[in-house]
Amino acid sequence: MVKIEDIGEHQLLAIIRPYCDQEKIGDDGAILDVSLGKKLVITTDILVENVHFSDSTTPPHSIGYRATTANLSDLAAMGATPIALTIGLSLRKDVEISWIESLYQGIQQCLAKYNIKIVGGDITRSIVNTISITAVGEVSQNKAIYRHTAKVGDVILTTGFHGLAKAGLEILLYPEKYSHIDDETRKKVIFAHQYPQPRLDMIKHLKNLHPYPQITGMDSSDGLADAIIQICQMSNVGATINRQKLPIPLAIKKITDDETALNWLLYGGEDFELVLCMNVKVAQYLQLRLGKNCHIIGEINASSEIQLIDHENVYPKLLLNQRKTFQHF
């Protein structure tokens, strides 16, 4: 297997170049257009080997795809449409060239859906593989989504399903524990972990709303509970989450018990869905349009707590716990 140390910098750059926008690279920076009247949105995410990914659970193609999704998801969370990406890579010198090619193919596959390209970056050696992506996008001033604007009475709408990525990671980490799980379920949750989708489709729907409503939100990269906690803290509000309305995917029901399922759903992370607060009528309209693809799970209130309540009184009242959310240190 050919490694970086066998080929040197110039050949390495020659291998990466075809994955980049030929017109934008080769200079000290890339020159891009921002549409007339739009604001620029910029976001940076770092993935470190053995912290955010591991060769044992994530092939390089999927690492590239997920890293790209993480950044595009941040743009979606701001209500923005992506323009371009820069890729900063720090690599061990014993990394195989095929690993790098596969990583870029994963990035490219994710980007291709949105017709955007890699326009620059940096590559250097290190003792640990690290991928640092910066994505730029654009948004109309009045359609930008922030975390601090949630109002009492807003409902909380989530896209898609939470907990699937965590279920996939569990199966990859502990295959023997889950050896009884059927192939279809296994594939579904592993795919959710390895190939999460940024919810830019939702942004398209939001953009078409007239008149444009106030929407507050963020993505659920660090978990559904974390997103709700962050939004409530920054908006100085509380919330109630209706336990019966939290959608537990069938795949997760097949894999684990109710309590673990709830934990994965609230604290699992890396589903890259959107958690949005808005007027109930707007939320209901979106639900009619999107069907199963979004769920109204709770409501913003004037308290200082985030309560998980059960209208059917089967489960006791719980408070969302910040200490259970993903800690980067």
Added chain:
Amino acid sequence: MVKIEDIGEHQLLAIIRPYCDQEKIGDDGAILDVSLGKKLVITTDILVENVHFSDSTTPPHSIGYRATTANLSDLAAMGATPIALTIGLSLRKDVEISWIESLYQGIQQCLAKYNIKIVGGDITRSIVNTISITAVGEVSQNKAIYRHTAKVGDVILTTGFHGLAKAGLEILLYPEKYSHIDDETRKKVIFAHQYPQPRLDMIKHLKNLHPYPQITGMDSSDGLADAIIQICQMSNVGATINRQKLPIPLAIKKITDDETALNWLLYGGEDFELVLCMNVKVAQYLQLRLGKNCHIIGEINASSEIQLIDHENVYPKLLLNQRKTFQHF
């Protein structure tokens, strides 16, 4: 000494927050303005501990300053004016909090001169300290500087002086070898290594040129020779460099012999000056304006070589050597 592992993520973020633009952070991305009619310029640079910096030669304040300069210099090299920066940090958990504060103070000191701020980023743990900065700037379409547009007959103009940063690094690495060097000289070259300046001042001068001339160029972050080689390769031209016109700073003459001085000057790197190709009349006008702050060192020709020639025939003709330039792997 308090370390990251002692305080955790939330306190760490609280320490970093004061160094950032309060209005831009706290969401999934930062929202920025690009001036009407301007293009966006984006550039990314990664600095890895023990590859690009070391605690033995560079205090954290200077690491922050240099990392910022490296990015702003890339914007200057594109003819762009900076707008904002994002900082991606991967840190060992035993890093002292005072180290991180000092790093941000260095970044802030460099940014303050240009009235720009940190608007976002990411922070995560790793096994090696890594700083990944992305800078965004703006430029008028017709004033963007590329590497591929040098024309036969253009002269090569460099800003400032080359080799000083390398001289500073040498003194820091081998203090005993240079123990005879006077304090003033020592301080001057160590400052050049630890606190290099991005040449955004030059961009201001260029912007005022009417009519705006064709200017080709890049910065000399990887060395003066590297910059000339890159420009010639991308423009499909050659060049002659006049050895007598290469300005050897007095400080370097005091520190080392002629041959080493020439090597530092051509291949030392990290001076973050600009290497620009343009019509001779424009270059002469700039030289009148800037005086000692820029030098016409050679000329672009139609050959495929870059020759270092000596009009006084003291030294033999040399070819610039790509293998001597900084290799990232």
